[in-house]
Amino acid sequence: MAVRRGAVRSVVVAGLLLTLGVSVPAGAHAWAxxxxxxxxxxxxxxxxxxxxIWLVPENDGPAALANTTVRVRLSADLADRQELAGGCARAGLREVVCETGPLPLxxxxxxxGLELGLREPAAEVVVRVDTWWNGGATDRNHLNNEHMVLALDTGDAYAF
Structure with missing residues (x-):
């Protein structure tokens, strides 16, 4: 378990550096x-x-990936205490990130699978799912990895 948490922390730190605009080393390009x-x-x-939330990451290629990080953002604050699945970490008041593990071609x-407690009950929550880190891969089709789902407090499952 410690190895997974360490891996998630390193991915979280890498993502935060990118978010803060830390420059990429000379000679490295996002499309490389x-x-x-x-x-x-x-x-x-x-x-x-x-x-x-239950989700399955997929990779349609043309290359396999060693690991990626999926981000789940909510329109409502998360409760202070969360019991997260292995390989997942809280990344803010309304965010959770999870490593996907290897994504074969x-x-x-x-x-x-996540069961997230909200700070306060809500009639609806907007859930955004996207790739936070992909190991430097180029992904020309963001339509299938960026989702926004409105979940109503009915217990019904909404697919994406």
């Missing part, structure tokens, strides 16, 4: 990595202040 097409498919359900990564 492999090309891949990362996608996410899953479901979101909200019931009585608990948000359940034309294959799936590990299934990720």
């Amino acid at each position: 990595g492999p090309e891949a097409d990362v996608a996410y498919h899953g479901r979101v359900a909200l019931s009585q202040g608990k948000l359940r 034309h294959g799936r990564g590990r299934h990720i």
Whole structure:
């Protein structure tokens, strides 16, 4: 477990550096990595202040990836205490990031299941899912890895 948490922390730090605009070393370019097409498919359900998210990362290629990080952002604040799945870390008041593990060419990564408690019950929550870090790969199709889902507090599952 410590290895996974360490890996997530290093990915979180790398993502924060990019977010803060830290420059890339000389000679390195964002497009210098492999090309891949990362996608996410899953479901979101909200019931009585608990948000359940199940997602599967996929890679349509043309290259395999050693690891990527999916980000889940909410329109509502998370409760202070969260019990997160292995390989996941809280990245803010409304954000959680999870490593996907290896994404083989034309294959799936590990299934990720989250049960997130909200600070206060909400009638609806907007959930945004996207790639936070992809190991420097080029992904020309963001339509299948950037999702926004409105979950109503009905317990119904909404697919993306």
